[in-house]
Amino acid sequence: MEASAVLKGQPIYRRARAVGINPNYWYPIFWADQVRSGEVVSAQIWDTSLAVYRDAQGIVHTVEDACPHKGVELHRGEVHGNNLVCPYHGWEFDSQGSCVGIPYFPKEQKLPCAQARTYPTQEAYGIIWVFPGAVELAEQHPLPEVPQYGQPGWFMVRIPGHFQAHFSICNENTMDVFHGFLHKDLQGWYDPKLLNLKQDDHGVAADYQVSYDGFLSKLLGLGKKGSDSATRTVSIRYRYPHYATALESVSSLYLMRLPVGPQETKSFSLLFLKLPLPQWLLSGPLARVLEKVILNTVFIKFLHQDVEMMESEQRNYSIDPKRNYVEVNPAIIALQRVIVGQYENLEKLPKSQQETSKESPIPPSQEVSNGMLV
Ligand code: FES
Ligand SMILES: [Fe+2]
Numbered sequence: 001m002e003a004s005a006v007l008k009g010q011p012i013y014r015r016a017r018a019v020g021i022n023p024n025y026w027y028p029i030f031w032a033d034q035v036r037s038g039e040v041v042s043a044q045i046w047d048t049s050l051a052v053y054r055d056a057q058g059i060v061h062t063v064e065d066a067c068p069h070k071g072v073e074l075h076r077g078e079v080h081g082n083n084l085v086c087p088y089h090g091w092e093f094d095s096q097g098s099c100v101g102i103p104y105f106p107k108e109q110k111l112p113c114a115q116a117r118t119y120p121t122q123e124a125y126g127i128i129w130v131f132p133g134a135v136e137l138a139e140q141h142p143l144p145e146v147p148q149y150g151q152p153g154w155f156m157v158r159i160p161g162h163f164q165a166h167f168s169i170c171n172e173n174t175m176d177v178f179h180g181f182l183h184k185d186l187q188g189w190y191d192p193k194l195l196n197l198k199q200d201d202h203g204v205a206a207d208y209q210v211s212y213d214g215f216l217s218k219l220l221g222l223g224k225k226g227s228d229s230a231t232r233t234v235s236i237r238y239r240y241p242h243y244a245t246a247l248e249s250v251s252s253l254y255l256m257r258l259p260v261g262p263q264e265t266k267s268f269s270l271l272f273l274k275l276p277l278p279q280w281l282l283s284g285p286l287a288r289v290l291e292k293v294i295l296n297t298v299f300i301k302f303l304h305q306d307v308e309m310m311e312s313e314q315r316n317y318s319i320d321p322k323r324n325y326v327e328v329n330p331a332i333i334a335l336q337r338v339i340v341g342q343y344e345n346l347e348k349l350p351k352s353q354q355e356t357s358k359e360s361p362i363p364p365s366q367e368v369s370n371g372m373l374v
Contacts, residue, residue, distance in 0.1 A: 016168040016336040019343035023133035042075035051075035055082040068114040161267035165314035167259035187214025199334040203239040
């Protein structure tokens with residue numbers, strides 16, 4: 001993407017809105033149960049179109065969504081056994097993307113050398129992941145760790161998100177604990193303070209102190225007996241390009257980000273709660289019903305409020321990308337630095353140096369009051 005080169009020397013927030021992704025990471029593209037055996041579907045990672053199919057053995061594969069013959073979208077094709085067949089002339093491609101059959105060729109005729117690009121693909125945590133970058137780096141870059149997944153004592157709620165906004169806007173929303181005002185009708189949280197902040201080339205670690213005094217406090221069992229109010233520490237860890245956040249040992253949220261395009265982003269979130277409910281309800285056949293109830297009665301409402309803000313921010317950015325803004329949370333500035341650095345360093349560094357990391361002290365020389373830049 002050319003834009004970031006043009007924007008060098010501009011404020012960091014403006015550069016963050018214009019950058020593309022570093023493709024050398026695993027990105028989530030579907031919940032595992034969205035792609036059934038024998039099914040092929042389309043997906044998009046930062047304007048790269050993909051055809052994703054699950055073969056007869058249940059293994060998921062990803063190929064570029066363009067047939068090497070004439071460019072027809074392969075996601076319109078059919079799955080035959082372990083192969084994908086183009087809908088136009090019926091050319092058949094194996095899981096390595098090689099053409100292994102043309103229906104109108106006599107058996108003895110040599111097949112042309114036609115190769116579709118394939119992408120490393122894996123399933124973990126009930127999510128299908130694709131590595132859109134340099135294939136040789138896929139094994140060096142592990143998936144995010146989700147230690148609570150499948151562990152007894154934790155109740156998992158899957159939260160899908162879809163936003164018409166650049167991924168930097170979405171990521172800033174997750175890092176921004178100071179927007180409790182938006183959720184006041186839902187009795188979210190109040191009185192946030194930024195306690196600690198660290199940044200390096202790969203991510204941002206921020207700890208906030210937050211108070212709860214309502215529905216969330218009750219749901220999570222935060223308050224002491226006879227009181228619903230509680231003050232806790234929320235730890236937010238952004239490790240490019242995903243998030244792991246924790247409310248002490250009470251809940252954890254793993255937010256996996258999929259940048260679809262310059263103004264479209266998805267998220268696949270796994271929220272783990274310790275609910276004060278009986279075990280038969282948390283792990284029995286009613287668990288999936290309970291997941292839907294918690295999702296729809298609580299967290300989707302929060303998410304909808306956030307979506308409105310993010311999309312509103314994007315609309316004004318799109319109308320006037322040169323408008324100036326005032327950011328006072330050093331954690332947001334740190335996040336913008338990581339997002340910009342991951343993209344710009346990818347362009348200028350040779351591959352061997354892409355893994356280097358250097359500490360950058362945050363906050364810089366600015367005076368800080370209550371965790372805010374002044
Ligand atoms: S375009 Fe795919 S087989 Fe011809
Ligand atoms: Fe929010």
